[in-house]
Amino acid sequence: MEIGGSEGLLPVEEILSRYRNDREKLIPILQQVQEKLGYLPLAAMERIARAVRVPAVEVYGLATFYNQFRLNPPGDHQIKICMGTACYMVGGQIALDSFERRLQIGEDETTPDRRFSLERVACVGCCTLAPVVVINERVEGKVTPTRVDGILLELGLEGLPEQKNSASEEGGKTP
Amino acid sequence: MSEQVTITIDGRELSARRGEKLLWAALRNEIYIPHLCAWPEIEPPEASCRLCYVEIEGRERPVTSCTEPVIEGMVVHTRSPRVDRLVASAFELIMSDHHLNCAKCPQHKRCELQKIARERRLRLRPSRLTALPRRGERDDSLKTIYFDSGRCVLCGRCIWACRELARVGAIGFSRRGYKQAVTTFGDLPLAETACTECGECVEICPVGAFSYKINAGGERESL
Numbered sequence: 001m002e003i004g005g006s007e008g009l010l011p012v013e014e015i016l017s018r019y020r021n022d023r024e025k026l027i028p029i030l031q032q033v034q035e036k037l038g039y040l041p042l043a044a045m046e047r048i049a050r051a052v053r054v055p056a057v058e059v060y061g062l063a064t065f066y067n068q069f070r071l072n073p074p075g076d077h078q079i080k081i082c083m084g085t086a087c088y089m090v091g092g093q094i095a096l097d098s099f100e101r102r103l104q105i106g107e108d109e110t111t112p113d114r115r116f117s118l119e120r121v122a123c124v125g126c127c128t129l130a131p132v133v134v135i136n137e138r139v140e141g142k143v144t145p146t147r148v149d150g151i152l153l154e155l156g157l158e159g160l161p162e163q164k165n166s167a168s169e170e171g172g173k174t175p
Numbered sequence: 176m177s178e179q180v181t182i183t184i185d186g187r188e189l190s191a192r193r194g195e196k197l198l199w200a201a202l203r204n205e206i207y208i209p210h211l212c213a214w215p216e217i218e219p220p221e222a223s224c225r226l227c228y229v230e231i232e233g234r235e236r237p238v239t240s241c242t243e244p245v246i247e248g249m250v251v252h253t254r255s256p257r258v259d260r261l262v263a264s265a266f267e268l269i270m271s272d273h274h275l276n277c278a279k280c281p282q283h284k285r286c287e288l289q290k291i292a293r294e295r296r297l298r299l300r301p302s303r304l305t306a307l308p309r310r311g312e313r314d315d316s317l318k319t320i321y322f323d324s325g326r327c328v329l330c331g332r333c334i335w336a337c338r339e340l341a342r343v344g345a346i347g348f349s350r351r352g353y354k355q356a357v358t359t360f361g362d363l364p365l366a367e368t369a370c371t372e373c374g375e376c377v378e379i380c381p382v383g384a385f386s387y388k389i390n391a392g393g394e395r396e397s398l
Contacts, residue, residue: 042361055344056360064349 011036012044021051026062030069039070072110075117077155082132084123091144092131096120098148099133102157116157182249191245196220198227198240201253208253209262209291211269211381212330213241216339221331225265226291230255237261259295266297271304272353273382274325280383287381288328307353316364319372319388319396324356327384333357333376340379345370357384372398 015032019025049056063069081096110117129141178193191200211224220241228237232250237258277283292299314322338344345368349358359368376385388396
């Protein structure tokens, strides 16, 4: 997990100055900080904990409890896997596993180059297309592991270890 | 200052301090009520383990005895079909994600889970629920203490002890649902936190999650 540097903490100071530094205000403070920074770096959570005078681990507990908070920066390409009932039933987990394997990151994580981030969402609202994946704002339906390779290729993913293998597999299937 | 009241538990008349929680009045009089998250000084009680249910006459439903102040003339039954059912379900839920390996656990024979199972004739191994033991990642980073999250029952007593007794605040709950766990800030190893290895967490842990490290000579490791 990445530890945010102190250079990015100025917005945190600014937000803290706007609130009475009280435990009750933790959630709004975290929301504001995330809106500003895109995520909650550990350094920011430590700073907030000091201001509100609670152990840092309490802020961490709050940030990991609520789905709205993210601990990793959003990637250039945000990949959201639908795990609504329909998608779950027809293999949403397989799509998620495929992305995890190809990007070598887990759920709620971001690739070290910050190009891709992965998260699971509840129903996207187009169950007939299940399993559904939302890439940035674009909806992809009926996502099979082969389609996962195709999506990543379209997004310009090259050079990761499994790239060669799956590309040749796909090439082998086409004729 | 304390005013005594007379209550009846399982047909036994006994006296207790007014306002005291029923659970402690019962335990002091050697009437056992299962409990994990309760601790006399933890106020208000967490009431999260759902094990200390009792029936109080005049009350519609079973109540948790850790949250119930005693009042004059209270008539309590520690067992009833409803209570037994609630406790059995709560206990089975707790056991369903417990890494069960008593023979290798330092709390073997002193474990609160074993005591509850014995007292209430419950099975340690869940029978109705599928066992989904937590992947117990053992934090071995400290010199004298280790933490095995696979054994943790999420009672939260260690978190209270670390904050209120040790005044350190190195541990807390993180995540939720099946993934909920006692962790440090950022899931760092304990050795990289403010932990002083004071041992309050080990002393208060009802199971074998926080334990002392034992050296080859069978003695506790020292700092």
